[in-house]
Structure formats: structure tokens, C-alpha cells
Amino acid sequence: MRVATALTVSQVLLGVSQASLYPGQSNLNHTCQLQTPFLSCSTQAHPDLTDSCCTETYGGLVMSTQFWDTYTGLESEGQVLPKDAWTLHGLWPDFCNGSFTQYCDLSRQYDPTPSPNTTTGKPDGEPVKPYDGPGIGTFLAPFGKLDLLAYMNKFWVSQGSPNSDFWGHEFSKHATCFSTFDLPCYGPAYKEHEEVVDFFSTAVSYYQNLPTWGWLSAADIRPSNTTSYSLSDLQAALTKGFGATPYISCSGPKYNATEAGKGTSDNGATVVSEVWYYYHVYGRVQRNQGIPVDASSNGGSVSNCAKVKGALKYPLRSVGSEV
Numbered sequence: 140m141r142v143a144t145a146l147t148v149s150q151v152l153l154g155v156s157q158a159s160l161y162p163g164q165s166n167l168n169h170t171c172q173l174q175t176p177f178l179s180c181s182t183q184a185h186p187d188l189t190d191s192c193c194t195e196t197y198g199g200l201v202m203s204t205q206f207w208d209t210y211t212g213l214e215s216e217g218q219v220l221p222k223d224a225w226t227l228h229g230l231w232p233d234f235c236n237g238s239f240t241q242y243c244d245l246s247r248q249y250d251p252t253p254s255p256n257t258t259t260g261k262p263d264g265e266p267v268k269p270y271d272g273p274g275i276g277t278f279l280a281p282f283g284k285l286d287l288l289a290y291m292n293k294f295w296v297s298q299g300s301p302n303s304d305f306w307g308h309e310f311s312k313h314a315t316c317f318s319t320f321d322l323p324c325y326g327p328a329y330k331e332h333e334e335v336v337d338f339f340s341t342a343v344s345y346y347q348n349l350p351t352w353g354w355l356s357a358a359d360i361r362p363s364n365t366t367s368y369s370l371s372d373l374q375a376a377l378t379k380g381f382g383a384t385p386y387i388s389c390s391g392p393k394y395n396a397t398e399a400g401k402g403t404s405d406n407g408a409t410v411v412s413e414v415w416y417y418y419h420v421y422g423r424v425q426r427n428q429g430i431p432v433d434a435s436s437n438g439g440s441v442s443n444c445a446k447v448k449g450a451l452k453y454p455l456r457s458v459g460s461e462v
């Protein structure tokens with residue numbers, strides 16, 4: 140189970156755990172055909188002014204996030220990484236100011252190992268109980284979406300846990316905090332888990348527009364265990380591809396704890412590991428009509444990586460971890 144490592148841009152807010160983000164909402168008339176799809180985080184994107192099923196009115200700063208992992212830990216079970224591609228982490232609904240909530244509807248808790256284990260991450264939060272039912276991956280077959288399931292197993296890959304557990308984590312921790320995936324939005328003919336499948340398909344559609352590996356490769360930045368790279372070059376390549384500055388996250392040793400960086404004041408991390416793309420979205424996030432937004436738009440940092448030229452590793456995957 141992977142957990143976001145760079146929380147500097149956001150902070151967790153206190154307790155939200157009701158079954159619907161806007162209690163008392165009717166399940167009628169949310170086809171969204173007659174609604175103007177307002178831009179999230181604009182003044183019209185407010186639950187008093189528009190249908191929150193048709194314009195995102197809760198978490199309007201939408202983030203599509205990806206990992207660069209070098210192994211999964213479950214290679215022996217066939218859980219491997221896709222060649223020439225970063226993998227999908229998730230699709231998250233941050234508030235417009237960059238803070239966020241999590242596990243917003245505990246009646247749709249499908250995460251076997253909740254992280255954090257309360258809605259606030261603190262002892263005073265509502266406990267998030269581990270889920271022990273059938274993996275969320277089994278929710279797709281009744282909708283005839285085995286092709287989506289196969290795609291997810293290829294590109295939405297977990298490290299250290301089965302893929303399905305990770306998808307359950309992403310759905311329950313994050314997707315339940317979008318207004319447009321709320322149950323009333325699906326109308327009186329709602330079929331159980333319909334919104335789960337809808338979320339997976341939406342997360343995948345964003346991911347498909349964000350070829351991180353290709354954007355880096357076009358700038359001659361390719362995985363290597365011998366070459367080192369500069370944050371500014373990664374930023375330039377991804378900003379050119381995306382149209383706004385994403386957040387680039389690194390793990391591994393701090394630069395000034397390495398031999399090369401000894402004695403410097405650069406304590407950024409040195410192994411490229413994640414990228415977060417920020418959007419404002421027109422109407423339902425399901426429409427996949429996002430406007431790229433700079434990761435710095437809330438005054439936040441755009442990276443935790445070392446800034447010194449040539450300080451970063453973009454490592455090759457382990458032998459046998461990639462197909």
C-alpha cells in the first residue's frame with residue numbers, strides 16, 4: 140500500500156464521514172444534460188448555485204497522480220510494471236485551496252488497510268475499519284468491464300499489495316470526496332458499485348492523457364542507472380507536455396546526505412518517484428475536460444526533489460519487474 144509522500148502542499152482537515160457530502164440531496168434529475176458545466180473552483184461552482192452532481196463543488200482542484208516504481212514486490216504473482224510507462228496512482232479531489240479530506244463516506248469503505256486509520260489521521264478522527272469483503276476489482280465484471288479491469292492491472296499497479304487492494308484504497312480514501320461520484324447523482328435506477336466503475340474509468344481516462352514517460356523521453360530523459368538528471372530539466376519537459384507545472388516528488392536519500400552533496404544545503408530527495416498533475420475541471424470530472432493548473436497555484440511548493448544540477452536519479456526497473 141502506497142501513501143502519498145509529499146504532503147507539504149496539502150493538509151488534512153477534520154472529520155467528514157457522512158454518507159453524502161451534501162446530506163438530504165434528492166436522487167432525481169441529475170442527468171446533467173441541461174446543466175451548464177461550470178469550471179470547478181470558479182464562483183458558480185458552489186452547491187447553492189448549481190447541481191453538485193453536474194459540476195464538482197466539493198474538491199475542485201483535481202489531481203491525476205502517477206508513480207515511477209522500480210519493482211512491485213509481487214512479481215512472483217505476475218504483478219509487474221508496464222514498459223515505457225509510469226503507473227497510475229489516483230485521481231484526487233483536493234479543495235480549491237489545496238487542503239483535502241479523506242474517507243468521506245464510510246458506507247463505501249473498500250480499503251483492506253486504511254491509511255490513515257481514522258478520517259483525520261489523528262486519534263480523535265472517526266475510525267476507518269479495514270474492509271474484508273471481495274476485492275473492489277470484482278466489482279467490474281457485473282458491468283461487463285473486464286477490458287477496463289485488464290487495463291487497470293497493467294497500468295494501475297500497486298507496490299507491496301495486490302492491485303485490487305490499492306484500488307479499494309484509492310476509491311474509498313479519495314473518490315468518496317468528489318461531489319459528482321456521490322450516490323444521489325446516479326438516480327433512482329442506481330446499480331450497486333456503478334460509481335466505483337465510473338470512477339475507475341474516469342481515473343484511467345485522465346491517466347491516458349498524461350504520457351509522463353513519453354514527455355520525458357522526448358527531452359532525452361530516460362531511466363538509467365548511470366546518468367543523473369536535473370529537476371529543472373524534468374520540470375521543463377513535463378510542463379511542455381502538460382501545459383502547466385506539475386508537482387514532482389522524489390524519495391530516497393537527501394542530496395546533502397549523499398557523497399556528491401555532502402556539505403551543501405540542498406536537502407531535497409534524490410530519486411524521482413511521483414508526479415502530480417493539477418486541474419480545474421468543467422462540469423463533472425467524469426467528462427474529462429480539465430484545464431491544467433500550476434502546482435504552485437496555491438502558493439505551494441512544486442517539488443521536494445534536490446535542485447542542484449544533476450542531483451537526481453531516474454532509475455531503471457529491477458530485472459523481471461517490467462514487461
Ligand SMILES: *[C@@H]1O[C@H](CO)[C@@H](O)[C@H](O)[C@H]1NC(C)=O
Pocket residue numbers: 165167168
Ligand atoms: C425532476 O424533474 C421533473 C420534471 O422536470 C420535475 O417535475 C421534478 O420536480 C424534479 N424533481 C426534483 C427533485 O427536482
Ligand SMILES: *[C@@H]1O[C@H](CO)[C@@H](O)[C@H](O)[C@H]1NC(C)=O
Pocket residue numbers: 152234235236237238
Ligand atoms: C480550505 O477550503 C476548505 C473548503 O472550503 C475549508 O474548509 C478550509 O478551512 C480551507 N483551509 C484553509 C487553510 O483555508
Ligand SMILES: *[C@@H]1O[C@H](CO)[C@@H](O)[C@H](O)[C@H]1NC(C)=O
Pocket residue numbers: 256257266267
Ligand atoms: C491507528 O493506528 C495507530 C498507530 O498504529 C494506533 O495506535 C491506533 O490505535 C489505530 N486506531 C484505530 C482506530 O485503529
Ligand SMILES: *[C@@H]1O[C@H](CO)[C@@H](O)[C@H](O)[C@H]1NC(C)=O
Pocket residue numbers: 395396402403404405406
Ligand atoms: C542538509 O541540509 C539541511 C537544510 O539546509 C540542514 O538542516 C541539514 O543539517 C543538512 N544535513 C547534512 C547531513 O548536511
Ligand SMILES: *[C@@H]1O[C@H](CO)[C@@H](O)[C@H](O)[C@H]1NC(C)=O
Pocket residue numbers: 209364454455456457458
Ligand atoms: C537500477 O537501479 C534500481 C534502483 O537502485 C534497482 O532497483 C534496479 O535493479 C537497477 N536496475 C538494473 C537493470 O540494474
